[in-house]
């Protein structure tokens with residue numbers, strides 16, 4: 001071929017390529033350079049959906065329709081991104097986002113969010129802070145909250161909320177009485193708490209955390225949220241003493257328990273408790289068994305790929321669920337550091353999944369955005385994009401570098417994050433809405449702020465009584481009527497959680513129509529509408545409290 005012809009051919013080919021909308025990541029899961037290059041692009045596309053660091057925006061928040069918790073999960077993903085790649089591009093944004101959301105008590109209970117905050121939501125922020133401590137992520141200035149202390153604060157507030165009144169223990173899903181789901185104890189709230197407790201035990205060597213991890217696991221097994229084959233179900237209601245188990249299985253539950261169990265292996269090793277080592281070793285294996293069985297799809301062992309089985313193949317994964325594979329990927333990889341015998345098994349699953357994951361990242365305007373479906377789709381983009389989809393692919397790609405990543409540190413092995421065992425103490429178990437409305441009320445405050453609020457509420461109350469008043473009845477009858485109306489507001493104290501069809505794997509590995517579970521209660525409405533609804537409920541709750549308590553809280 002003449003030189004001219006060769007050149008002409010090259011030009012033609014490059015023109016063709018430039019005009020082609022098809023972009024495909026070329027990922028070599030065996031090459032660190034390849035993984036880093038792909039992860040860098042995935043991270044950039046992920047961060048194109050985050051604007052919290054822009055002027056006029058709120059650090060640590062994602063735009064609608066993403067809930068607050070997912071921004072915390074994103075901060076955790078960015079800590080991971082730096083841990084694996086060493087690329088510091090997003091470190092300051094991550095630190096800014098985490099610190100902006102700590103709230104007045106430094107425990108990830110910011111007032112803007114507490115109306116709708118669940119234990120699991122708070123838990124995801126706490127776990128991001130825990131990762132920052134374990135990986136020696138850049139420490140905030142001395143006068144700012146520190147990573148370890150933040151994780152301890154989340155732990156302390158949640159330990160205080162452990163509820164022995166119903167189902168013999170466990171955390172409720174929601175923190176506040178007026179939220180849908182206050183009557184529901186769900187696995188992910190326990191999973192986050194267990195995950196934090198076991199990692200804090202390992203990091204600090206303090207056995208109190210380990211005791212809580214044990215208590216949480218035992219309770220989960222006791223009520224049957226974890227069954228004898230280590231499958232983990234969604235949750236159940238307090239009215240039925242946690243016997244009405246919602247049978248759906250989500251990947252973040254097994255992921256969070258897997259990593260926590262691995263941390264307990266390492267903790268027990270360090271403490272020289274050999275029988276505990278054996279116990280937690282078996283539990284790690286058991287959860288890995290159920291994880292591979294339920295959340296990986298393929299014809300044989302060599303081609304299994306991660307799947308969010310309860311919703312993916314029927315296109316019913318909600319905004320939250322679209323991100324769950326990110327956490328399963330994150331926690332499976334991290335498990336190999338404390339449970340090294342799992343490495344070959346986990347690595348094989350993560351390799352298959354990463355390859356399948358990037359193969360379908362051919363969407364969006366730039367031709368490389370990722371959809372949700374990795375398994376069972378021949379690398380075809382499913383037409384969706386989003387923070388969850390992008391974050392999940394980034395995490396599973398990064399996870400393939402786990403053998404090169406540093407061992408997480410502890411306080412005794414180079415950890416530099418400052419702790420505070422009593423962190424969050426002034427905010428413990430904040431379930432009292434009156435206290436929550438006013439902060440911790442001192443006697444002096446009561447005459448001022450509390451009184452103003454009382455006047456406002458009293459005016460509102462008068463207006464409501466007026467609205468409900470029926471002139472054919474006496475004032476006394478009207479009052480009773482009003483009281484019962486307020487008390488029976490749907491959702492004020494508890495609400496049944498609605499569910500919509502999805503699929504669930506059956507024993508034989510097939511699928512059957514089923515229901516999607518508790519998250520849909522939130523999904524039915526936009527985040528803003530949900531929040532407005534919660535605010536109405538909070539107000540009604542306060543009015544109800546005033547009526548019921550004969551207004552004595554403001555008198556002293």
Ligand SMILES: *[C@@H]1O[C@H](CO)[C@@H](O)[C@H](O)[C@H]1NC(C)=O
Pocket residue numbers: 058061100101102103110112
């Ligand atoms: C709370 O909301 C206000 C008003 O939107 C905002 O300025 C502030 O930064 C928010 N705080 C947090 C911690 O998100």
Ligand SMILES: *[C@@H]1O[C@H](CO)[C@@H](O)[C@H](O)[C@H]1NC(C)=O
Pocket residue numbers: 167168222223241
């Ligand atoms: C409620 O469930 C717990 C834990 O499963 C059990 O120990 C307790 O006996 C049950 N209580 C009632 C009243 O059924």
Ligand SMILES: *[C@@H]1O[C@H](CO)[C@@H](O)[C@H](O)[C@H]1NC(C)=O
Pocket residue numbers: 282283285286289
């Ligand atoms: C995990 O699965 C393997 C293979 O089926 C089995 O031998 C082992 O007993 C299981 N482990 C646990 C803890 O269930």
Ligand SMILES: *[C@@H]1O[C@H](CO)[C@@H](O)[C@H](O)[C@H]1NC(C)=O
Pocket residue numbers: 297312313376511
């Ligand atoms: C796999 O793909 C086939 C064909 O599209 C579909 O019928 C089946 O439901 C899929 N299974 C899962 C678990 O996604």
Ligand SMILES: *[C@@H]1O[C@H](CO)[C@@H](O)[C@H](O)[C@H]1NC(C)=O
Pocket residue numbers: 204205411412419
């Ligand atoms: C962590 O280590 C430092 C220095 O060795 C020590 O002063 C501190 O008390 C330790 N903290 C905990 C929680 O063990």
Ligand SMILES: *[C@@H]1O[C@H](CO)[C@@H](O)[C@H](O)[C@H]1NC(C)=O
Pocket residue numbers: 156206207208209421422
């Ligand atoms: C261990 O943790 C518990 C629970 O947070 C705390 O009360 C206790 O002070 C801690 N002990 C030490 C030595 O740090």
